[in-house]
Amino acid sequence: MEMFDTHAHLNWREDYKEDIDAVLTNAKNEGVKHIMLASSTIEDSEISLQLRKMKQDCGVKLSCMVGVHPETAQTFDEEAKYRLEEWLKHKDELGIVAVGEIGMDYHYDDASPVHEATAFIYQMGLAYRYDLPAVIHERDACEDTLFILRSLHEQHVLREVPGVLHCFSGSPETAEILLKMGFYLGFDGPITFKNARKAPDVIRMCPIDRLLVETDSPYMAPVPHRGHRNEPAYVRYVVEEMARIKEIPAEEMARITTENARRLFGKDT
Ligand SMILES: [Zn+2]
Secondary structure: EEEEEEEEEOHHHHHHHOOHHHHHHHHHOOOOOEEEEEOHHHHHHHHHHHHHHHHHEEEEEEEEEEEOOOHHHHHHHHHHHHHHHHHHHOOOHEEEEEEEEEEOOOOOOOOOOOHHHHHHHHHHHHHHHHOOOEEEEEEOOOOHHHHHHHHHHHOOOOOEEEEEOOOOOOHHHHHHHHHHOOOOHHHHHHHHOOOOOOHHHHHOOOOHHHHHEEEOOOOOOOOOOOOOOOOHHHHHHHHHHHHHOOOOOOHHHHHHHHHHHHHHHOOOO
């Protein structure tokens, strides 16, 4: 199987400092051809860019996203805007294929809703100006996220293919709205959990050419690794579960989700 893990925080050094090379080798041996390095802060984005450069010969293609996550939206200042813009001007040389992860998260109150919305809208603007898809994180903030995305859509400042709702946890109704706007939906380890309900329903209704697989490593490890550190090699369990839900062979699902990711993130992937 050839797979594409569209979301992995391999730049979190505490989690992978001992064995990053082994983690990349495991991924390669499992058939993972491509990993999108996820970023949450400016420092994080910087490490993603360095990691990609350092590991260019690891046998797995690495691409980057740069952006500031809603939980750290209070750090989104003039300096952050400047750094992002400097990177985005050189996106092709740096292997940047998306702006992310950005979005809205009311689960923790680390940043105020106003800070979050400001950072989110600004970075959606960057994605539009630099013609890149956005990788969007949404947790317990569905209504406001949809409100912002709809407003951008109405003002014609949303790309035709605006990006992906990563680790999608919304309802089929919400999925319907996002799919109409052109979004892809990304799924992770939790779809393999026994109590998964909403996600399988969404996967069933979602057109197969809009599905992406991801690990969100080091979090969200799928069964049979639930509760342990996650890594891109385990994306196969997500592919297998998604294939089971869609009632197609796993190889077929691997091929389709890889094609989907390549289409979304551009010719360089
Ligand atoms: Zn993430």
